[in-house]
Amino acid sequence: MKKYLFITITLFTITSAYSQTDSTKTNNSQTAKGKKFIGGMLNNLTWKHTSTSNGNINQLGLQIVPDFGYFIKDDFAIGANLNIGIYNTHSNNLDINSTSYGIGGFARYYKKITDKFLFFANAGVSYAYGTGRWGSSNINEQVRSNTLSFAISPGLVYFISPKFGLEASFGNLHYTHTSSENITLAQKRQSSDFGPSFNLATFFFGLNYYF
Numbered sequence: 001m002k003k004y005l006f007i008t009i010t011l012f013t014i015t016s017a018y019s020q021t022d023s024t025k026t027n028n029s030q031t032a033k034g035k036k037f038i039g040g041m042l043n044n045l046t047w048k049h050t051s052t053s054n055g056n057i058n059q060l061g062l063q064i065v066p067d068f069g070y071f072i073k074d075d076f077a078i079g080a081n082l083n084i085g086i087y088n089t090h091s092n093n094l095d096i097n098s099t100s101y102g103i104g105g106f107a108r109y110y111k112k113i114t115d116k117f118l119f120f121a122n123a124g125v126s127y128a129y130g131t132g133r134w135g136s137s138n139i140n141e142q143v144r145s146n147t148l149s150f151a152i153s154p155g156l157v158y159f160i161s162p163k164f165g166l167e168a169s170f171g172n173l174h175y176t177h178t179s180s181e182n183i184t185l186a187q188k189r190q191s192s193d194f195g196p197s198f199n200l201a202t203f204f205f206g207l208n209y210y211f
Helices: 002-020
Strands: 036-052 055-073 076-091 095-112 117-135 140-159 164-169 172-182 187-197 204-210
Touching: 036 076, 036 164, 055 095, 055 204, 076 117, 095 140, 140 204
Parallel strands: none
Antiparallel strands: 036 055, 036 204, 055 076, 076 095, 095 117, 117 140, 140 164, 140 172, 164 204, 172 187
């Protein structure tokens, strides 16, 4: 039920934004019909070293999201993106390594604030496949997962030049369904989550080239 409710909200948001472009056009040439953008965003950037009484803990994490968009109308773009995530934790007695690869699509509506600042509302869907392993002297387990996500998120663009725009996004309303399997223990699990999120995992920062 939550999944269908969220899909309805997403479609309503996209339809409303699409219809508004006829009556709220801006003169921003970067978001005019026929324009394109290419670039990407970073997320979950982690580089942390912690010293404890049991030894040192080193954490490294990074998610890269390359994207491409095309403006089918003034201020309204559709596009596709990739998703690559790498996460590693190393301590004296435990190693955790995981990677994820995904693909997604989005629809985005832009609203001009000033000549250089624009607000956008982004509605996206994505699929990701992940693998992970954690091991120690007496533990060696492998897991894999499949995740389907829908999300609506706000963001800002600041054009540092007519061709380049810095982007930032924080927070979302989402629905996520994950199927995971512990290959070593032959255990399977499914989980779903619906609602708003406002944490560092929802913060994205990047750069796009508009042409």
